[in-house]
Amino acid sequence: MGKTSKTVQINMDNQRLEVHRGLTILQAAESNGIYIPTLCAHQDLSPFGGCRMCIVEVEGMRGFPTACTTPVEEGMVIRTKTSQVQAERKEILQLILSEHTSSCLVCDEKVECKEFMGTIRKAGVTTGCRYCPNDDQCELQDVVDYLELDEIGYPVYYRGLRVEKEDPFYDRDYNLCILCGRCIRVCQEVRAANTLAFKQRGRFTVIGPAFDRTHMEAGCEFCGACVSVCPTGALSEKARKWEGKPDREQITTCALCGVGCQMRLLIKGEKIIGSLPAQDPVVNSGQLCVKGRFCVTELVNHHRRLRKPQRHQNGTEVELSWNEAIEAAAAELSVCAPKQFGMLISPNCSNEDLYIAQKFARVAMGSPNIDSSTRTFYGHGFSAYLDLFRQSAPLADLEKSSDILCVGLDARFGRSVVGVALRKAMKRGARIVTINPRPHNLALMADIWLKPILGAEAGLLRSLVKMTERKNSTSRTRAKGQGRGLTQDLLTVAEMLKNAHSPAILVGSEFLQHDKSWQIFELVGRLAQNVGARILPLPAQNNLLGSILMGTYPEILPGGFSSADEKKARQFKKSWSVNLAQFSTGWNASALSTGPRLKVLYLIGENLPGFDQLADFTIYQNIYSPDSPTVDALVLPSAAFTEADGTFINGEGRIQRVRKAVNPPGDALPDWEILCRIARKMGKKGFDFSSAGQIHREISRSVMNLGRFHRPKRKPVPLTWQGRVNVSRPKPSGKVKDGKQIPFLLHASSAEHVYRGFLLTAFVEGARQIFPQDMVDINPKDAQKKGISQGDAVVVSCERFQETWTANIVDEQPPRTLHVTLHQSASLGANPHRVKVKKKDV
Amino acid sequence: MSSEKRAELFSGYQGEEGDLIPILQRVQEKQGYISEEAVRRISRFLKISENQIYGVASFYSQFRFTEPGRNSIKVCLGTACHVRGGQILIDAVERELDISPGETTACGRFDLQRVACLGCCALAPVVQINDDIYSRMTVIRLKEILQNYE
Ligand code: SF4
Ligand code: SF4
Ligand code: SF4
Ligand code: FES
Ligand code: FES
Numbered sequence: 001m002g003k004t005s006k007t008v009q010i011n012m013d014n015q016r017l018e019v020h021r022g023l024t025i026l027q028a029a030e031s032n033g034i035y036i037p038t039l040c041a042h043q044d045l046s047p048f049g050g051c052r053m054c055i056v057e058v059e060g061m062r063g064f065p066t067a068c069t070t071p072v073e074e075g076m077v078i079r080t081k082t083s084q085v086q087a088e089r090k091e092i093l094q095l096i097l098s099e100h101t102s103s104c105l106v107c108d109e110k111v112e113c114k115e116f117m118g119t120i121r122k123a124g125v126t127t128g129c130r131y132c133p134n135d136d137q138c139e140l141q142d143v144v145d146y147l148e149l150d151e152i153g154y155p156v157y158y159r160g161l162r163v164e165k166e167d168p169f170y171d172r173d174y175n176l177c178i179l180c181g182r183c184i185r186v187c188q189e190v191r192a193a194n195t196l197a198f199k200q201r202g203r204f205t206v207i208g209p210a211f212d213r214t215h216m217e218a219g220c221e222f223c224g225a226c227v228s229v230c231p232t233g234a235l236s237e238k239a240r241k242w243e244g245k246p247d248r249e250q251i252t253t254c255a256l257c258g259v260g261c262q263m264r265l266l267i268k269g270e271k272i273i274g275s276l277p278a279q280d281p282v283v284n285s286g287q288l289c290v291k292g293r294f295c296v297t298e299l300v301n302h303h304r305r306l307r308k309p310q311r312h313q314n315g316t317e318v319e320l321s322w323n324e325a326i327e328a329a330a331a332e333l334s335v336c337a338p339k340q341f342g343m344l345i346s347p348n349c350s351n352e353d354l355y356i357a358q359k360f361a362r363v364a365m366g367s368p369n370i371d372s373s374t375r376t377f378y379g380h381g382f383s384a385y386l387d388l389f390r391q392s393a394p395l396a397d398l399e400k401s402s403d404i405l406c407v408g409l410d411a412r413f414g415r416s417v418v419g420v421a422l423r424k425a426m427k428r429g430a431r432i433v434t435i436n437p438r439p440h441n442l443a444l445m446a447d448i449w450l451k452p453i454l455g456a457e458a459g460l461l462r463s464l465v466k467m468t469e470r471k472n473s474t475s476r477t478r479a480k481g482q483g484r485g486l487t488q489d490l491l492t493v494a495e496m497l498k499n500a501h502s503p504a505i506l507v508g509s510e511f512l513q514h515d516k517s518w519q520i521f522e523l524v525g526r527l528a529q530n531v532g533a534r535i536l537p538l539p540a541q542n543n544l545l546g547s548i549l550m551g552t553y554p555e556i557l558p559g560g561f562s563s564a565d566e567k568k569a570r571q572f573k574k575s576w577s578v579n580l581a582q583f584s585t586g587w588n589a590s591a592l593s594t595g596p597r598l599k600v601l602y603l604i605g606e607n608l609p610g611f612d613q614l615a616d617f618t619i620y621q622n623i624y625s626p627d628s629p630t631v632d633a634l635v636l637p638s639a640a641f642t643e644a645d646g647t648f649i650n651g652e653g654r655i656q657r658v659r660k661a662v663n664p665p666g667d668a669l670p671d672w673e674i675l676c677r678i679a680r681k682m683g684k685k686g687f688d689f690s691s692a693g694q695i696h697r698e699i700s701r702s703v704m705n706l707g708r709f710h711r712p713k714r715k716p717v718p719l720t721w722q723g724r725v726n727v728s729r730p731k732p733s734g735k736v737k738d739g740k741q742i743p744f745l746l747h748a749s750s751a752e753h754v755y756r757g758f759l760l761t762a763f764v765e766g767a768r769q770i771f772p773q774d775m776v777d778i779n780p781k782d783a784q785k786k787g788i789s790q791g792d793a794v795v796v797s798c799e800r801f802q803e804t805w806t807a808n809i810v811d812e813q814p815p816r817t818l819h820v821t822l823h824q825s826a827s828l829g830a831n832p833h834r835v836k837v838k839k840k841d842v
Numbered sequence: 843m844s845s846e847k848r849a850e851l852f853s854g855y856q857g858e859e860g861d862l863i864p865i866l867q868r869v870q871e872k873q874g875y876i877s878e879e880a881v882r883r884i885s886r887f888l889k890i891s892e893n894q895i896y897g898v899a900s901f902y903s904q905f906r907f908t909e910p911g912r913n914s915i916k917v918c919l920g921t922a923c924h925v926r927g928g929q930i931l932i933d934a935v936e937r938e939l940d941i942s943p944g945e946t947t948a949c950g951r952f953d954l955q956r957v958a959c960l961g962c963c964a965l966a967p968v969v970q971i972n973d974d975i976y977s978r979m980t981v982i983r984l985k986e987i988l989q990n991y992e
Contacts, residue, residue: 194890197897210881210896211907218893445889 008074013081025067025078026054036080037089037143039096040180041068042229044286045189048181052092053143056080064088090147096178097144098154100232104132105144132176133241134233140178161206167215168766169294170227170237172208177234179205183226191287191416192423195220219441221416222290222770228276238766239297243273250661251278253648254292255348255641256755257414258539259283259395260650261292265642265661272297272642272662282714283395283650289416290770291753291760296642298764299755304624306637307666312612312630322667322677328634330681332617336600338367342615344589345552345671346605347374347541348756350646350658351706352695353671354543354550355558356687357604360675363578364684368554368563371589372547373606373757377540377750377824380727381517385537386548388507388521389719393534394652398425403500405493405533406434407461407524408510412441413770414752415538418506433493435460436510438747438777438819439812448489454745454817455832458516460490461523467494468530503533509540513750515830518729538651540752545649545719549704553725554588558703560721575702576686588726604671605638607757609825621674622756624763637668640756644670645692647706653716655706744782746796746818746833759823776805777819778837783809786837793840796820798833804840851880852887862888866899875906903957911946911953913991915971920959922966931967932956934981938988951992 007018012025012034019028024047029036039051047069055064059077064085067078079085097105132138164172184196184207195218199206209218227235246266254261254275262280266273275296277288309325311318320328333341343365345357361370378385398404398421411419419441426432426445434446437454452460467490497503505528511520528535541547551558557580561568569580587595592614601615605622611630612618618633620626623640626633643664648656664670672695679687689695693709700706707713753760753771760767776794788794792807796818805820813819818837822828851869855861862884869880876899885892899905915935919928932943935954939947946953960968965977969984976987 188894194894197893199897199900201901209893210891211878213893219891444886444891 008072008076010072010074010076010078012078019072021072023072025056025058025065025070025072025076028072029067029080034080035146036067037146038068039139039143039178039231040182042182042185045182045185045229048185050181051096051178053089055085055088055092057082057085086147090149093143093147093149094152094154097149097152098156099159100140100178101132101158101175102152102156104138105141105149132173132233133236134176137245138233139231164214167220167222168769169222169239169290170224170235171241173234173236174206175234176232177207178232179207180231182229182231183207183235186225186229191221191223191225191420192427193219193221193223193416193420196226216769219412221412221419221441222294222766223288223416224290224293225287237274237294239294240274243268246273250659252642252659252661253542253650253656254288254296255542255648255658256291256295256760257289257752258542258544258651259289259415259417260542260648260652260654260656261288261417262656263288263292263296265296267661270662272300283652283654283656284417287417287420290413290766295753295760295764295767299760300623300640300642302624302763304763305640305665306623306625306635306668308637309667310635312626312633312635314631315629317629317635322669325634325636326674326677326681329619329636329678332600332619332634333365333602333678334682336365338365338369339587340599341365341367341602342369342371342587342592342598342600343602343604344371344373344606344608345547345603346756347372347543347547347552348641349543349546349605349671350641350644350648350692351543351546351550351655351699352646352692353604353675354546354552355699355703356672356675356689356695358550358552358558359576359686360679362572362580363576363686364679364682366578368580369587370552371554371587372552373589373608373824374541374544374547375553375589375725375727376827378512379517379830380729381512381514381521383725383727384518384521384525385507385512386725388525388535388537389545389651389653391525391528391535392652392719393504393536394654394716395421395536397534398422398504398536399428401425401430401502401504401534403431403496403503404433404506405497405503405527406432406436406442406446406506407508407520408436408457408512409434409442409506409508409538410436410440410510411508414540415508418538422506431496433496437814437817438510439810440510443812448493450486450489450493451814452486454747454814457511457514458519458523460486461520461527463490464494464497465523465526465530467491468498468527470530497527497531497533500531500533503531505533505535507535507537509538509749509752513748513827513831515832517830518727536651540754542650543648545651545653546647548721548723549649549717550699551723553723555725556721556723558699560723562723565722572702604675605756607825621671623668624756624758636674637664637666638674639664639668639670643668645709646670647696647709647712649717653719654714655712655717656714657709657712743798743834744796744816744818744837746776746820746828746835747831748828748833749819749821750824750827751821754824771821772808774805774822775808775820777808777810777813779813779815779817780809780811782815782837783807786839788837788839793842794837795840796835796837798835800833801828803828851883855887857887857889859888859890862890862895862898863902866895866905870905874910875908877907877909903955906953906955907944908946908953909950911950913952913972915952915954915969915988916957916960917943917954918958918960918966918968918970919956920963920966922959922963923968926966928956928967930981931969931979931984934984935988938985952988 008021010017017032037053039053040048049066049069054067056067057079161174187193187196195209246268248267250265254263261284262278264276264278277286279286309320343361358370361367432446433448434442435450437452443449511517549560555563557563598615600617602619612633620633621636621638623638641658642661645660646658676687676689696709761771788807790809794807796803881892881895917932941947941954943954943956967979969976969979
């Protein structure tokens with residue numbers, strides 16, 4: 001056989017094998033079903049050769065080479081389990097274990113202990129100590145069993161390290177660590193987050209970030225990749241520590257943002273105990289962000305989940321049966337005039353829920369009044385933002401991009417999977433430019449950070465657009481007004497984009513609540529046209545596009561058609577056999593508190609403060625109980641995304657399946673089912689569905705082809721809907737008068753860690769640490785001038801509002817600016833705000 | 843760090859990964875230790891995370907991360923000294939001065955380091971303070987000797 005052939009012949013444990021050239025001995029063994037014990041090797045990581053557990057005997061080679069680092073060669077004769085090899089492995093394992101707490105490994109009572117584990121821990125028991133959370137799921141235990149090790153012949157040396165519990169989501173007990181380096185490699189090679197490193201050396205070696213920083217301080221994204229690969233219990237998930245092994249898994253789509261990662265839900269009995277990334281090459285290639293990895297279990301298992309329908313009246317809560325609840329709802333709705341009805345539905349719901357909701361409003365109620373709080377989230381930039389999708393491209397295109405411009409994107413916590421893709425692109429040689437007035441996680445990796453003056457972002461983009469116009473050569477004069485070295489950078493970026501063979505523009509959330517957001521998005525669109533770039537908008541809502549294509553807006557019909565389109569209206573009349581209401585009430589979500597009072601307001605997955613004051617009667621349908629006691633409302637329990645079947649359309653336009661993993665708690669039902677039951681009770685036709693699949697078929701038949709329910713086509717659909725949402729443009733905020741001292745500029749972002757109208761921080765312990773609440777970022781110099789120290793209460797005020805927040809001193813916050821993240825419902829209106837700041841008097 | 847200072851640290855380097863060790867050496871030489879600020883600057887310059895830089899730097903005992911004290915105590919933990927109680931000496935200094943190896947006292951009077959073999963194993967355990975070598979050390983003698991340094 002020639003040297004160039006793709007395979008080599010080897011002999012392993014007296015078997016003649018033909019294996020691919022370039023494999024390691026370990027890989028060759030694994031692909032032929034031969035077990036070699038390993039501790040530091042991992043299929044997704046580069047070989048490390050640190051633990052020496054995988055040593056084998058190779059004829060003609062001295063000593064015992066490690067199988068995980070030695071490539072196969074033609075004619076190699078390998079023996080994987082000679083008595084000498086096994087003895088040597090045992091020796092090595094004992095050395096490793098002499099530094100490792102080993103009660104679960106070599107205890108005399110090991111066998112009994114497994115059987116009589118019923119005792120409560122911390123009680124005085126002699127069997128049943130449980131030192132490590134990974135019991136039964138530990139690779140070290142597997143290797144100990146395989147080598148039949150039952151005692152350790154070396155003096156034990158416990159390191160007595162402090163267990164590190166200060167970071168959110170996972171604990172670190174490095175007393176259990178065997179220094180296999182997998183966590184470091186995954187963090188560097190796979191996530192490119194580089195939070196971890198070996199520190200010191202020899203017997204003092206520890207793992208962690210620089211100096212004595214916590215993971216939080218060191219830039220960790222809490223993606224959990226390190227926890228997943230750790231072979232021992234050294235790294236363990238706080239929320240899953242003692243849950244044990246799952247009995248089954250279900251693959252589904254994450255509902256916490258528009259990336260739409262594929263995830264594996266771990267299920268034990270009827271409970272979701274964890275969520276891990278699925279190996280999906282199309283969207284997230286085996287990665288999740290902190291929300292998908294660590295927030296799902298606490299969200300869906302929270303004690304505030306609604307279990308039974310309830311009637312709330314003047315502070316009393318009465319539990320109802322579904323029959324009573326449906327009757328009550330039908331009774332109120334039957335006497336409600338179309339104009340006096342309004343419905344809001346969250347874009348976190350599935351396409352099937354969204355479709356039924358709009359059908360309910362249009363057909364059962366004869367009303368066009370259906371909307372979503374998304375409208376207020378995006379404000380006057382909504383229409384321009386949606387237009388970006390018309391030039392959008394799939395995320396996988398980042399792999400091919402040569403030059404990537406990130407507009408207002410931060411990818412540390414939310415969307416960190418996109419951050420990973422960016423860092424991979426960078427390693428491959430792509431150039432990265434980021435536009436952001438504030439510190440963000442792309443700042444370190446970007447080649448150029450364009451830092452516009454707060455409030456002058458649109459101007460900066462306008463310069464870029466002008467500089468990249470074909471007829472114009474980039475000229476210095478075009479960039480005036482930005483100053484401070486920015487002009488040169490702008491010229492460089494403009495040149496770079498113009499000459500790029502495959503540019504891409506990623507659009508994050510920084511500018512969504514900006515008073516010129518519509519201009520910013522229009523300019524992004526024009527810039528993309530000028531340089532032939534693809535655009536990748538990264539919406540915060542998992543099914544924003546579903547809400548457009550299912551038509552849950554007054555201006556938009558299913559399929560994305562304009563509701564003024566008479567031809568379409570006639571078509572729907574035929575398929576639904578009703579006249580679509582042709583009147584326009586001009587009603588929408590932003591008119592809720594200002595427009596004429598409604599008789600019935602129906603909220604699905606929406607949570608507005610004081611919602612029961614907005615109409616005579618409210619139907620509140622969600623997964624959690626309302627934030628405050630309600631005066632008069634029907635409260636209906638719905639299923640979370642882990643408890644119902646359906647489909648989502650992610651930010652790329654990809655139709656993805658959500659799968660029911662467990663039953664909803666108590667009597668809760670999927671949103672579509674509740675709606676259908678009420679409609680049937682009202683005697684309406686066209687709501688006889690008994691599964692989400694049936695609804696999916698109706699959508700595919702009469703609106704748009706979503707592909708088969710059980711195997712949805714995951715190719716992105718063309719995002720070319722015709723309808724547009726109407727938005728009003730705000731009055732431009734007045735210029736600062738010369739001579740007057742400029743007040744502080746406050747920029748308030750709307751929180752994106754939201755599911756069905758609730759902040760994740762309300763339900764997920766760790767989320768409170770990574771998504772600070774009511775913290776206002778201020779530059780250290782400004783803080784000093786105002787006598788403010790970290791954690792002080794500060795009062796931020798202007799003519800329209802006065803708020804008290806906690807000071808958070810951030811080095812890179814631009815001088816004389818402030819930043820705060822608020823729940824959408826606490827929105828202060830379009831940014832920026834001119835405010836005064838002072839320390840709160842005590 | 844001013845921009846001149848930064849230029850001084852990085853001049854002559856292209857910003858490649860292999861520049862890390864020479865840059866660290868230059869920083870240590872110029873500033874006496876590797877400060878958090880320096881690590882941050884290097885990280886921006888080389889586009890390597892601060893965590894990786896620290897990992898590499900802490901591997902080599904030549905680098906220190908705290909400002910050196912006026913006097914520097916080196917306790918030998920080479921094999922001979924370890925066997926003859928070097929660790930006990932470290933523990934004693936830790937308690938006496940309230941610092942761990944690698945740290946400097948708040949008043950800047952002492953810093954403490956553990957070192958490998960000082961080359962006089964026959965006299966173990968050995969402690970070096972500045973340029974003075976003290977052999978066959980005991981905890982009590984060590985405490986007394988410390989009084990002589992200001
Ligand atoms: S959670 Fe992710 S970013 Fe943080 S240390 Fe682990 S792998 Fe690195
Ligand atoms: S923490 Fe876990 S993955 Fe990291 S080195 Fe230790 S044992 Fe290996
Ligand atoms: S990036 Fe979005 S879809 Fe992916 S895990 Fe995070 S929240 Fe879920
Ligand atoms: S698995 Fe090969 S050395 Fe650890
Ligand atoms: S071991 Fe301490 S001087 Fe050699």
